[in-house]
Amino acid sequence: MAEILEELSEVIKGCSRCGFCMVECPAYGATKIEWDVARGRIRLANELLNGNMAFDGELDDPVDTCLMCRSCYDNCSSKIDTPKAVQLIRTLRYKSGKMKLPYRMVFERVLPNKGLMSLGTRLMSSAQGIGLDKLMNSKIIVRLFPEAEAIADVVPKLPKKRARKVLPHIIKPDGPAKGKVIYFLGCAVDFAYPDVAQATVQLLAAQGIEVHVPEVSCCGLPAYTYGHVKAAQDMAKLNLEKLKIDEFDAVISDCSTCASFLKEYTDFIKDENIKEQAHVLAEKVYDVSEYLAKIELQGPRKVLNKTVTYHQSCHLGRYLGKTKEIENILDKLPGITFIKADNQNECCGGAGSYCITQQKRSQKILDKKVEGISKTKADYLITSCPACMLQLNSGLKKSETNTQVLHLTELLKEIYLSDMKK
Ligand code: SF4
Numbered sequence: 001m002a003e004i005l006e007e008l009s010e011v012i013k014g015c016s017r018c019g020f021c022m023v024e025c026p027a028y029g030a031t032k033i034e035w036d037v038a039r040g041r042i043r044l045a046n047e048l049l050n051g052n053m054a055f056d057g058e059l060d061d062p063v064d065t066c067l068m069c070r071s072c073y074d075n076c077s078s079k080i081d082t083p084k085a086v087q088l089i090r091t092l093r094y095k096s097g098k099m100k101l102p103y104r105m106v107f108e109r110v111l112p113n114k115g116l117m118s119l120g121t122r123l124m125s126s127a128q129g130i131g132l133d134k135l136m137n138s139k140i141i142v143r144l145f146p147e148a149e150a151i152a153d154v155v156p157k158l159p160k161k162r163a164r165k166v167l168p169h170i171i172k173p174d175g176p177a178k179g180k181v182i183y184f185l186g187c188a189v190d191f192a193y194p195d196v197a198q199a200t201v202q203l204l205a206a207q208g209i210e211v212h213v214p215e216v217s218c219c220g221l222p223a224y225t226y227g228h229v230k231a232a233q234d235m236a237k238l239n240l241e242k243l244k245i246d247e248f249d250a251v252i253s254d255c256s257t258c259a260s261f262l263k264e265y266t267d268f269i270k271d272e273n274i275k276e277q278a279h280v281l282a283e284k285v286y287d288v289s290e291y292l293a294k295i296e297l298q299g300p301r302k303v304l305n306k307t308v309t310y311h312q313s314c315h316l317g318r319y320l321g322k323t324k325e326i327e328n329i330l331d332k333l334p335g336i337t338f339i340k341a342d343n344q345n346e347c348c349g350g351a352g353s354y355c356i357t358q359q360k361r362s363q364k365i366l367d368k369k370v371e372g373i374s375k376t377k378a379d380y381l382i383t384s385c386p387a388c389m390l391q392l393n394s395g396l397k398k399s400e401t402n403t404q405v406l407h408l409t410e411l412l413k414e415i416y417l418s419d420m421k422k
């Protein structure tokens with residue numbers, strides 16, 4: 001505990017209370033509550049450090065309502081890393097034994113166990129098949145389980161088969177391989193968007209890359225973000241053992257959140273036996289957009305006369321710092337007209353489970369986001385994060401616009417593999 005308190009004190013040191021962080025904080029924008037903005041959260045962290053506050057529920061809202069989007073960090077001249085401070089406070093809460101049991105169960109039992117996640121997804125898919133999911137909106141269920149409504153809102157029609165069941169373990173290009181990579185299959189793509197996984201591996205293979213798809217665990221980010229560092233370390237260890245990174249040129253993810261967090265393993269892995277591997281992994285991880293920009297896509301097969309707009313995920317833009325790659329790719333696509341939304345880089349309010357646990361705030365943030373997208377009247381909204389896809393889909397389906405959400409690789413598959421076997 002002392003070590004974490006010391007780190008927290010270092011992280012928040014230097015806040016001048018200038019308030020520049022208020023400008024783009026989506027949580028503060030939705031509520032105008034002082035403790036929703038970085039300055040307010042830092043003040044509460046100081047109160048905690050001074051022993052004037054404890055984990056008796058009073059701190060829960062300020063700690064749980066941060067989206068970890070990092071907009072405040074971008075606007076802060078003192079470079080105070082508020083999401084890091086929030087993560088440390090959540091870690092202190094976990095260590096004080098105040099983490100709610102359902103969260104512990106998810107981080108310790110469900111996320112490391114793809115079999116269990118698969119069972120849950122199959123049950124949900126079957127329930128959707130016979131219309132049982134509609135019951136989640138019924139008054140009685142919502143009274144017993146308030147998050148049910150938000151879950152019903154955001155969970156899309158789930159596929160019968162997860163990506164892992166349809167992807168081969170190795171996908172070879174037709175000619176000699178120009179590179180050999182690992183495809184890191186994240187949970188959201190695996191269980192909700194197998195078409196995205198197919199598009200990614202087929203696109204890479206069509207560009208001459210040999211793709212290997214090992215069994216992996218959840219990247220560990222949800223557990224880490226909520227302060228259960230031990231569960232995140234366990235998942236990271238499982239992944240480092242399974243990936244055999246030394247045999248590959250790169251590790252590619254089509255989930256910007258996974259890509260960003262795989263790079264962060266170096267920060268929290270203490271075990272010296274695997275720390276070196278974490279550093280090797282950090283060097284080799286790419287978000288798929290970054291990798292495609294690097295290898296320079298060759299040989300489009302179709303002119304797709306469509307208008308597209310783009311949502312920059314917080315993990316791609318603010319954590320990985322890749323702010324131009326996707327725009328540059330879109331600008332060069334034959335037939336595609338790119339229309340930039342005014343609020344392209346703003347958080348969509350999804351933030352993992354935030355759209356479920358903080359439904360009202362999340363909805364307000366999403367409404368604003370959808371307004372900006374609607375103004376573009378684009379045929380497609382392109383993004384690189386499956387969690388953002390879930391959130392944006394749920395917002396757009398309730399709006400007047402016909403804009404359809406696509407992952408970057410789905411759009412590229414249309415253009416680069418259109419007359420090939422899909
Ligand atoms: S967090 Fe940064 S931007 Fe916000 S009040 Fe403190 S110094 Fe100013």
Ligand code: SF4
Nearest residue numbers: 025066067069070072
């Ligand atoms: S990370 Fe995002 S939601 Fe959290 S305080 Fe900073 S700007 Fe606000």
